[in-house]
Amino acid sequence: xxxxxxxxIFVIRELTSRExxxxxxxxxxxxxxxxxxxxxxMFVMTAVFSGFTLNDISYPVYYLTGYTTxxxxxxxxxxxxxxxxxxxxxxxxxxxxxxVFVLSRDYTSLVNLGFSSIALLLVLIFFxxxxxxxxxxxxxxxxxxxxxxxxxSFLLATIYVFYKDIKFIWQNIIVxxxxxxxxxxxxxxxxxSVREFTAHNPLFIYPDIARKSIINGTCEVDQLxxxxxxxxxxxxxxxxxxxxxxxxxIKKI
Amino acid sequence: MILGNRxxxxxxxxxxxxxxxxxxxSFEVEDLSELKESEEETVISVQNVTMKFRVATQNVSGxxxxxxxxxxxxxxxxxxxxxxxVSFDVYKGEVVGIIGTNGxxxxxxxxIVSGVLRPTDGTVKVDRKKVQLLTLGTGFDxxxxxxxxxxxxxxxxxxxxxxxxxxxxEIVAFAELEDFMDEKVKNYSSGMVSRLGFxxxxxxxxxxxxxxxxxxxxxxxxxxxxxLARVKEMIHGGSTVLLVSHSMPTIKENCSKVVxxxxxxxxxxxxxxLVCKAYQQMRETPQTTSTKASEVS
Numbered sequence: 236x237x238x239x240x241x242x243x244i245f246v247i248r249e250l251t252s253r254e255x256x257x258x259x260x261x262x263x264x265x266x267x268x269x270x271x272x273x274x275x276x277m278f279v280m281t282a283v284f285s286g287f288t289l290n291d292i293s294y295p296v297y298y299l300t301g302y303t304t305x306x307x308x309x310x311x312x313x314x315x316x317x318x319x320x321x322x323x324x325x326x327x328x329x330x331x332x333x334x335v336f337v338l339s340r341d342y343t344s345l346v347n348l349g350f351s352s353i354a355l356l357l358v359l360i361f362f363x364x365x366x367x368x369x370x371x372x373x374x375x376x377x378x379x380x381x382x383x384x385x386x387x388s389f390l391l392a393t394i395y396v397f398y399k400d401i402k403f404i405w406q407n408i409i410v411x412x413x414x415x416x417x418x419x420x421x422x423x424x425x426x427x428s429v430r431e432f433t434a435h436n437p438l439f440i441y442p443d444i445a446r447k448s449i450i451n452g453t454c455e456v457d458q459l460x461x462x463x464x465x466x467x468x469x470x471x472x473x474x475x476x477x478x479x480x481x482x483x484x485i486k487k488i
Numbered sequence: 489m490i491l492g493n494r495x496x497x498x499x500x501x502x503x504x505x506x507x508x509x510x511x512x513x514s515f516e517v518e519d520l521s522e523l524k525e526s527e528e529e530t531v532i533s534v535q536n537v538t539m540k541f542r543v544a545t546q547n548v549s550g551x552x553x554x555x556x557x558x559x560x561x562x563x564x565x566x567x568x569x570x571x572x573x574v575s576f577d578v579y580k581g582e583v584v585g586i587i588g589t590n591g592x593x594x595x596x597x598x599x600i601v602s603g604v605l606r607p608t609d610g611t612v613k614v615d616r617k618k619v620q621l622l623t624l625g626t627g628f629d630x631x632x633x634x635x636x637x638x639x640x641x642x643x644x645x646x647x648x649x650x651x652x653x654x655x656x657x658e659i660v661a662f663a664e665l666e667d668f669m670d671e672k673v674k675n676y677s678s679g680m681v682s683r684l685g686f687x688x689x690x691x692x693x694x695x696x697x698x699x700x701x702x703x704x705x706x707x708x709x710x711x712x713x714x715x716l717a718r719v720k721e722m723i724h725g726g727s728t729v730l731l732v733s734h735s736m737p738t739i740k741e742n743c744s745k746v747v748x749x750x751x752x753x754x755x756x757x758x759x760x761x762l763v764c765k766a767y768q769q770m771r772e773t774p775q776t777t778s779t780k781a782s783e784v785s
Contacts, residue, residue: 241648242643245648249639250643253632260631330616485606486541
């Protein structure tokens with residue numbers, strides 16, 4: 236049996252629908268949680284941080300745009316990390332291309348972003364945000380963020396096979412990152428020493444492009460370049476490392 | 489006739505080289521089209537295959553622990569030969585049984601032939617595009633319903649969505665699970681799970697080289713008969729079959745040749761009656777094995 240591109244996509248979609256069904260299999264509201272959860276977070280964050288925004292932007296819109304784009308990355312990387320380990324049996328007993336396990340976790344996260352975007356859309360309508368043509372940039376931004384995420388996912392998944400500690404290290408990095416990338420309040424409020432560093436952080440760039448394109452209706456060429464470079468770079472590094480380690484992964488697992 | 493066969497293979501290979509982009513075999517598959525033209529065509533050729541696993545004597549599962557052990561110079565590895573210099577040939581149309589006690593390397597050889605594992609040493613010549621590995625219920629998810637599992641498992645085996653749509657009823661009917669398809673698989677009995685697994689695995693047209701890993705000892709007596717008939721049908725369709733089973737009657741009834749692997753080493757190849765007899769004798773002599781006589785059927 237061989238796997239053409241069509242089959243490859245079919246397998247990823249089946250694996251993805253399994254992930255989603257599994258995740259919500261015991262809950263009453265099911266996939267609706269993907270819409271509710273960001274909204275609930277938004278209420279809390281608005282109550283605590285709303286004083287920090289710059290005057291012209293309403294805080295819930297600011298927060299939710301950044302948070303949904305960021306959470307695609309954080310959810311995808313943490314779930315994709317254990318993809319090989321969780322699919323041990325399939326890994327050993329089938330000839331599936333090994334990449335599908337990581338890719339299906341990333342794709343699951345993208346689907347999740349789709350549902351969270353419903354929440355975002357509701358909030359945008361509620362606050363009567365004027366959407367301009369730059370919203371197109373938002374979709375491009377998401378695609379490149381996905382590519383970036385895939386690269387990091389391969390890297391983490393490969394490391395995880397050999398050193399399980401990475402799981403805990405990554406959990407901490409995620410928590411650190413979320414406070415360093417201006418999700419909760421704007422970068423203008425950051426101390427100067429941190430600001431420079433944050434501005435070059437790819438995980439600040441992706442949510443920031445999303446915010447600018449949706450809320451402000453602007454986009455900056457410099458940032459778009461950075462978006463592109465980070466994505467391609469991360470993907471290449473992730474794939475190369477995975478390919479180099481592939482045989483050892485099969486043996487180790 | 490042979491020429492016709494080769495032509496077809498060439499075409500098949502051309503086709504698959506495109507698909508191969510997405511499934512990169514991590515090791516070289518030697519081309520069979522170079523094969524000598526003989527009456528009995530070799531389909532699988534296993535030459536001096538050795539499979540070594542490096543087992544760390546301390547199980548280190550973290551960076552911190554790794555460094556501690558490294559500083560203590562405690563990281564030592566034990567080489568473990570799952571397979572040791574195993575060679576055999578399988579000719580077209582043969583049904584070859586592989587026997588051996590648990591942990592003697594039977595599954596490892598199947599994985600190497602099907603291309604899941606890469607041998608440490610030696611070569612395997614087989615056209616991997618034609619190989620189909622049948623295992624039961626790999627990728628079944630207990631949280632999903634029977635229906636969802638048909639699609640998930642089918643996708644993993646390599647069936648397209650159209651194929652699954654067309655054959656869905658057939659699969660369900662063969663597994664005799666018409667009333668349970670919307671039930672979660674975790675509520676199935678183990679027999680039902682294996683029946684569904686068998687039905688999905690054998691739904692497609694038989695590949696030219698079939699590898700069966702313990703699929704014939706499934707379900708109750710009636711289902712076993714039915715599944716045996718299905719496998720025989722596939723065998724008569726001209727497939728070459730490699731099959732692992734613990735049941736001696738199954739082996740004796742179906743195989744034209746038996747390969748006995750014991751503790752990673754090739755013990756015997758030959759006629760089923762002879763090899764099975766020798767195998768059973770070995771199991772009955774107490775000094776070579778600790779198996780109790782009562783466990784030997």
